[in-house]
Amino acid sequence: MTDHTRRTFLKQAALGTAAVLAYPASTVLGANDRVRVGMIGVGDRGNDLLGQVLPLHGVEVVAMADVYSRRRDQAKSRVPGIQTFDDHRRILDMKDIDGVIVASPLHIHTRHFLDTLSAGKDLYSEKTMTWSIPEADKCLSAAKNSDRVVQIGLQYQSSGSLIDAKQMIRDGWVGKVTQVESWMGRNTPHGKGQWVRPVPPDCTAQNVNWSAFLNGRPDRPFDPFKLINWRLFWEFAGGNCAENMVHQVAWIMGALDLPLPSEAYMSGGVFSEKDGREVPDTIAVTLDFPKDIVVTWQSTFSNKHYELGDHILGSDGTLEHHFDEPLQYWPEKTNRSGDAVRGQTNEGDHMANWIDCIRSRAVPNAPAEMGYRSAIAVHMANLSYKNKKRLTLEEARAITPEF
Numbered sequence: 509m510t511d512h513t514r515r516t517f518l519k520q521a522a523l524g525t526a527a528v529l530a531y532p533a534s535t536v537l538g539a540n541d542r543v544r545v546g547m548i549g550v551g552d553r554g555n556d557l558l559g560q561v562l563p564l565h566g567v568e569v570v571a572m573a574d575v576y577s578r579r580r581d582q583a584k585s586r587v588p589g590i591q592t593f594d595d596h597r598r599i600l601d602m603k604d605i606d607g608v609i610v611a612s613p614l615h616i617h618t619r620h621f622l623d624t625l626s627a628g629k630d631l632y633s634e635k636t637m638t639w640s641i642p643e644a645d646k647c648l649s650a651a652k653n654s655d656r657v658v659q660i661g662l663q664y665q666s667s668g669s670l671i672d673a674k675q676m677i678r679d680g681w682v683g684k685v686t687q688v689e690s691w692m693g694r695n696t697p698h699g700k701g702q703w704v705r706p707v708p709p710d711c712t713a714q715n716v717n718w719s720a721f722l723n724g725r726p727d728r729p730f731d732p733f734k735l736i737n738w739r740l741f742w743e744f745a746g747g748n749c750a751e752n753m754v755h756q757v758a759w760i761m762g763a764l765d766l767p768l769p770s771e772a773y774m775s776g777g778v779f780s781e782k783d784g785r786e787v788p789d790t791i792a793v794t795l796d797f798p799k800d801i802v803v804t805w806q807s808t809f810s811n812k813h814y815e816l817g818d819h820i821l822g823s824d825g826t827l828e829h830h831f832d833e834p835l836q837y838w839p840e841k842t843n844r845s846g847d848a849v850r851g852q853t854n855e856g857d858h859m860a861n862w863i864d865c866i867r868s869r870a871v872p873n874a875p876a877e878m879g880y881r882s883a884i885a886v887h888m889a890n891l892s893y894k895n896k897k898r899l900t901l902e903e904a905r906a907i908t909p910e911f
């Protein structure tokens with residue numbers, strides 16, 4: 509993009525959404541233009557994403573923002589010359605950044621999502637798209653009213669297994685599907701809790717922009733354990749549904765083209781990791797869908813024998829999906845002859861898909877609309893658990909989110 513088009517675009521962005529919608533063509537990058545990227549929240553996952561984006565052709569990571577000085581120092585050592593900030597707005601002020609990758613904790617996703625789009629940048633936002641249903645509504649509507657490319661970090665939307673599953677379902681190999689079963693299990697050595705991270709000695713009030721981390725949550729003195737282990741607490745996180753179910757539900761929704769769930773029920777509790785965490789370690793979720801399909805997902809943190817997978821159970825065939833493995837198909841001998849088939853499509857590169865779409869302005873593999881559908885499923889399940897009852901979509905929408 510030339511300085512002129514950048515400036516023109518930013519002027520439009522400053523005028524607001526309507527102006528951006530009226531002049532969408534001004535931001536198109538040529539196939540050979542460099543894509544300049546900024547990052548917000550470069551902790552564990554942010555560092556993975558940095559490793560994914562850095563090798564891509566024609567991409568430059570020019571700036572990052574993180575509230576914790578250790579993360580900024582790490583980024584400087586990985587990317588010489590990178591600009592670093594403790595406030596994400598400094599990244600969004602930079603006129604020559606095209607796209608922003610967000611890998612902040614869940615309770616800040618919405619703020620980073622909305623601010624990035626209103627600054628006129630393309631966005632890669634980690635899953636789950638939002639912390640609550642009202643936030644999901646806001647983000648979806650912002651994405652719809654923007655011409656920016658939005659990719660949610662649901663990387664299995666770029667998987668070969670999803671392409672194969674859609675094709676086999678479309679070609680009638682699976683028949684009528686009324687049930688999908690999915691699960692994930694993890695385990696840790698006795699005495700070590702799943703997800704618990706040690707607090708580094710330099711994690712002090714001086715080295716952290718604590719109020720930016722709190723992001724409007726009730727003020728309190730600096731708490732390094734919560735900064736590092738935000739995943740364990742409802743006010744910042746969405747438990748294992750937001751961390752892992754979301755990937756599997758999005759894959760299932762994509763394969764079967766499912767709408768929002770009509771009802772959700774979730775049971776379980778903190779049964780194995782009794783370390784003060786709030787989010788459950790043992791979970792059984794039932795999601796009912798309007799198309800006469802029930803999806804179940806169960807997870808535990810005290811056994812990983814079956815690791816994780818999805819079974820799409822059809823009248824004419826079964827699809828078995830284990831992440832990072834080719835899809836497996838078995839005909840149901842009751843209704844169909846033939847042999848088992850292994851999916852052939854190679855894994856796609858989710859980050860490369862986002863960068864390609866920044867150049868082409870095409871819709872990426874996991875747009876906000878998929879982020880939305882999968883986030884709503886997560887929020888319905890969590891609300892059912894917290895309220896200890898089965899909830900319809902309408903009932904879940906009527907509940908005011910609480911920490």
Ligand SMILES: NC(=O)c1ccc[n+]([C@@H]2O[C@H](COP(=O)([O-])OP(=O)(O)OC[C@H]3O[C@@H](n4cnc5c(N)ncnc54)[C@H](O)[C@@H]3O)[C@@H](O)[C@H]2O)c1
Nearest residue numbers: 549550551552553554574575576579611612634661720721
């Ligand atoms: N797609 C995947 O497979 C995958 C895998 C792991 C994590 N994730 C997601 O990535 C996100 C981050 O997870 P993580 O494990 O990297 O957490 P993390 O705590 O390691 O990293 C979060 C980073 O954000 C920084 N941060 C906090 N508040 C900030 C703010 N207001 N502005 C800027 N930076 C801020 C923290 O200092 C930290 O460095 C989560 O949403 C998580 O669900 C996705």
